[in-house]
Amino acid sequence: MSRIEVDRDRCVGSGTCEALAPDVFEVDDDGVLVVHREEPGEEELDDVRDAVQACPTRALALAD
Numbered sequence: 001m002s003r004i005e006v007d008r009d010r011c012v013g014s015g016t017c018e019a020l021a022p023d024v025f026e027v028d029d030d031g032v033l034v035v036h037r038e039e040p041g042e043e044e045l046d047d048v049r050d051a052v053q054a055c056p057t058r059a060l061a062l063a064d
């Protein structure tokens with residue numbers, strides 16, 4: 001099971017991750033990232049990997 005890790009000091013609330021994996025990530029009205037599923041399902045992993053790669057500040061990581 002893979003687990004999403006967020007470096008809150010790095011996240012700038014750009015919403016890139018939400019655009020790529022909207023079921024997993026959401027930037028709330030205050031610009032704070034909410035992770036709906038810290039352990040995404042297999043069917044979500046490709047989108048989550050794309051989001052990890054695309055984050056402009058490298059705030060996301062996927063740990064096994």
Ligand code: SF4
Nearest residue numbers: 011012014015017055
């Ligand atoms: S893409 Fe990165 S900086 Fe943007 S909201 Fe997601 S975690 Fe934060």
